[in-house]
Amino acid sequence: MAFSLKAESRxxxxxxxxxxxxIQGRIPAVVYGQKVGSAVIKVDQKELLALLRQNPHAIIDLDMPDGSGKQPVMINEIQRDKLKRERLLHIDFHQINMDEPVKTIVSLEFIGEAEGAKEGGIVQIQMHELEIRCLPSQIPSSIKVDISNVGLGDNILVNQLSVPAGIEVKSDPNDLILTVLSPQKETAEEEPANNEEKVGQAETSNEAATEGQPV
Structure with a gap:
C-alpha cells in the first residue's frame, strides 16, 4: 500500500x-535518487506524522514541486530531537525504482494463542520487525507468525518463518523471535515450604543441644 505526501520547494x-x-508546521527534508537527483524540500508535519503512525516503512508517492509528478520514495533516515523524540527535525527520502528490489522493514503480526500459554507459560516476544528484500510492489503490510503450536520451553527463530514467495529474509536466520517460558509459580511456592522445614530442623537441633546442657 502506497501513501501520498505533498512536497513543497525549499x-x-x-x-x-x-x-x-x-514553527509553521513544516519539516525540512531532502529527496535523492536517479530520477530526481538531489532536491531540497519541505513537507507538512501533520501529514508526515500520520504516515509514520501507520507505517514508517511504506512506499510513499511523493508529489514533487518541480512538476515531475509523483515519485515513489521511502524514508531513509529520520532525525529527531534528542530530548523530545516525537519532535521531527529532518527527513531523508530515497526515490526508488519499482522494478528493482529494495531492502526494508516489515512488522511481525502474531496470531493464535500459544499452547504453552494455556498451561501457564509466559510468552516473550523478542522481535517485532523483520528485515526483508523484495520488489516494492511485493512489500507486505506485515508478516503473520502463527504461535498456536508453541509449547512450554519452545521458541520460534527467524529461519522457521513462512514468508510469501518473492520475499528474501535479510534478518539473521538464528535470531530469536519468540519464546514461551515455564511458569515460576511452583518454584515460588516451594521456597516457603523449604524455609519452614529449615526452621523446624533448627528448632530440633536447639532442643537436642539444650537437653545435653546442665541445669
Whole structure:
C-alpha cells in the first residue's frame, strides 16, 4: 500500500529560518535518487506524522514541486530531537525504482494463542520487525507468525518463518523471535515450604543441644 505526501520547494536557509519553518508546521527534508537527483524540500508535519503512525516503512508517492509528478520514495533516515523524540527535525527520502528490489522493514503480526500459554507459560516476544528484500510492489503490510503450536520451553527463530514467495529474509536466520517460558509459580511456592522445614530442623537441633546442657 502506497501513501501520498505533498512536497513543497525549499531553498537553503539559515538555522533561524529552519526553526521558523518548523514553527509553521513544516519539516525540512531532502529527496535523492536517479530520477530526481538531489532536491531540497519541505513537507507538512501533520501529514508526515500520520504516515509514520501507520507505517514508517511504506512506499510513499511523493508529489514533487518541480512538476515531475509523483515519485515513489521511502524514508531513509529520520532525525529527531534528542530530548523530545516525537519532535521531527529532518527527513531523508530515497526515490526508488519499482522494478528493482529494495531492502526494508516489515512488522511481525502474531496470531493464535500459544499452547504453552494455556498451561501457564509466559510468552516473550523478542522481535517485532523483520528485515526483508523484495520488489516494492511485493512489500507486505506485515508478516503473520502463527504461535498456536508453541509449547512450554519452545521458541520460534527467524529461519522457521513462512514468508510469501518473492520475499528474501535479510534478518539473521538464528535470531530469536519468540519464546514461551515455564511458569515460576511452583518454584515460588516451594521456597516457603523449604524455609519452614529449615526452621523446624533448627528448632530440633536447639532442643537436642539444650537437653545435653546442665541445669
Amino acid at each position: 531553498k537553503e536557509t539559515t538555522k533561524s529560518d529552519i526553526k521558523q519553518l518548523r
